[in-house]
Amino acid sequence: FTAIVQGITVDPDEGGVLINYVNDFSVSTFVQIDYHAVSDASKAGSTSFEVGANSSGSQWVRLSYGNEFIAGEECLLTIAGRDAAGNVSEAREVRVTPIPVTKVDRTLWSFPGYDDNSDAGTIGYSSQETKGEGGGKSPAGRVIAMVDGDVNTFWHATWKSQGTKYPHWFILDMGKNVKVSSIELLRRQGKDGAKCQTGQQFYLCSEENAVNPTAPDTWTWDDRGEYSFDASLETPQAYRMTGTPSARYIKVYFGEQYKGTGDQGMLAEINVYTTE
Structure with missing residues (x-):
């Protein structure tokens, strides 16, 4: 791990840095x-990630404190290696200035086909729970809870009126094309963490690629891959x-492989960051 850390290079990136690494060894x-x-x-903040055996690549690291990015300020990074037994290398110090990003205003945001009074899926989401969360009072349990600015409200796939199974998904309409630098998700707060999904897949679609607004299945989606x-x-x-x-539209898809200990997906908030 000492050799790996000494070979790391750091590049500034939007909202953070790219940690470039090479591991020529047969252990992670x-x-x-x-x-x-x-x-x-x-x-200040901290993070860690695993570098697999005989691998090379880059890891994006968000530089933030609390819920805020460290935007456009020079940062001091202390980088160390650690093995599975807990042994730690000497640390390296690197100075870098991340590229500033801003949080996209959510005033125009919506979910296609949204119905405040129904649990049933629409063209914009697989389901929502309107009765079993927060006494049923809107926005509790509904997809709109993810954009209300309150971390204590959350979207929850339906469970009380009708049980649902994975996959779960929703489509966010930002109202106009936005240069998407990063997407931020916040889990349900307080309890049921183990029941949360353990990953998701992102798809993006620009306004011009959504030819028929009422038929998202016909849009040209850009598959951005799976994330834990x-x-x-x-x-x-x-x-x-x-x-x-x-992109104007973001589809967040929770496949069966990301099922937690429960059958429902849930999120408290979603945000998008841009360089615009």
């Missing part, structure tokens, strides 16, 4: 990164969209 290792803004040490979701975290988890594509 972990990379631990602690960081803070040079001008204000209270703007840590259901134990009650903090936002951000996912970088390589190339910063332009």
